[in-house]
Amino acid sequence: MVPQRVIKMKLFDELKWRGLIQDVSSPKLEEMINKGDLTFYIGTDPTAESMHIGHYSSFSVAKRLADGGHKPILLVGGATGLIGDPKPNSERPMITKEELEKNYKGLRKQVEDIFGFEVVNNYDWSKDINFIDYLRDYGKYFSLNYMLAKDTVKSRLDIGITYTEFSYMILQALDFLWLYENKNCLLQIGGQDQWGNITAGIELTRKKIGAEVFAFTMPLILDAHGNKFGKSEGNAIWLDKNLTTPYEMYQFFINQDDKMIIKYLKMLSFLTPDEIMEIEKLHNQKPELRIAQKALAEDIITFLHGKEEFIKAQEISIKIFNGENTDMMPTLVISGSKNIIDVLVNSNIAPSKSEARRLITQGGIEIDKVKIIDPNYEIVKNEVIIKKGKKSINKIILK
C-alpha cells in the first residue's frame, strides 16, 4: 500500500474529480482556472420566480470558482427569457413581460441572498437594438448552416421551430460579447444543454472583435433511471423555502438512490474530496444508515437555509417517521364532513373520491397508526395523523 499523501487538488482537477466538467472550449482553460482572477458568468432565464435544485448544481460550480479566486457574474435573461430557449421537443409558451419582471426580481434577490453574486440583466443592453441593426451587426456573423447544425435547432427541424426561438442563440451570443467588452468577462459556464448557445457567443466574439473567450459546461445531473434530477412527486425542488420546505428538501435527499448518492455528493456538496471519500467508505459499510444521503441533505440545506433549519428538518423527519405527533408536522386544517373519503379529498391527500376509495381498499391509508380499510369510516377525533403510503404523512385538524 502506498500511503496517501494529502495534497490539495488544483481547482480544475477538483472540478473534474467531482464530475462537473463536460465540455471545454480550449485546453488553455485548465491553467486559467487554476490561476484564478478570471471574470466569468453563468446565465439563466427567468422562467420562474425561484431557482430549483437544477440551478443549484450549476450555481454551486460558480461558487466553487468564486472560492477559487475568480469573479462571478450572474446573468438573468430578461431579454432571452422573452424569446425562449428552444427545448428539444416543443416550442415554449411565451411568458408575459409582467411575469418575466416578477421572476427576474425573485431570482435576483435569491442569487444575491444565497450566493452573493453580482447580477446583470441582458435586457439592459439588448432592448435598444433595432431590427435592421441586429441583422447587419450580428446576423452577418451567423451562417444559417452553422445555426442549423446546432443540436437545439437540429432536433427541432422535424417537429418545427419558430423564427423567434431560432434566433435565441444569436441573442444569447450578444451577451458574451457585451460582457467581454464591458466587464472583461472571459469565461462562461453553463449546463451541458447550453453548449450550442455558449459556443455561438465564443464565435461571435472572435469574429466580431477578434478576441478569444472561453467556456466549459457541466453535465446534466440524472437519476438512476436517466431522468432529470430534482423532482419529487412530480414537483420541482425549489430553493425558496416557501415553495419547498426544508423538511421536504430533507426528504428529497434522504430518499436518493445509493447508486447515485456519492456522485451527487461530489457534484453538489461543498464537502472536501477527503470528507467525501470518508463518507463513501462509511456509507458502503452500512448503506441502510444512509450516511451519504444525510450528509448531502445537511450540506445543502445548511448552505441554503442555515444550520437551524436543517436541524429542524431532521428532527421533524425523525419524529414523523417514528409516528410521533409533532407541532412541526405538515398540518392541514379542513372543515366539513368527517367521512374518511371526504377528508382525504378535502385535504388533497387524494385527488378524487375514487382515488381515495382505492387507497383505502388497497390498504394505503393509516390513521393514527391504524390501517383503515372501511371506506365508510368516520373520523371521531378533531386531530389525526393520516399516513398515505410509506412517506406521505400529514396532520389533519378537523373543524
Add this chain to the structure above:
RNA sequence: GGAGAGGUAGCGAAGUGGUCAAACGCGGCAGACUGUAAAUCUGUUCCUUCGGGUUCCAUAGUUCAAAUCUAUGUCUCUCCA
C-alpha cells in the same frame, strides 16, 4: 396560397360502425419484501351517491348504434421546382 398527413386518457401508441371507459408500453399511486434505498412481484390508474354519468380537437349531421362515417371549423406537422 396549394398538396399531403394528423389531433385518442399524464406521455407514447393501438383501435377505422355495435363485443370500447377504449389494447399495449411508459409514467403515477398503493400493497408485499426492505433501509423512508434499489431490484422484483401484485393490484390499481376518467368521475361516481356504485344505480350510473361524462369521454377519443370543436360544432352540426347520418344511424337503432359513432373514437370510428359526412360536413364545416380549428390546431399541429411535412412538402412546394
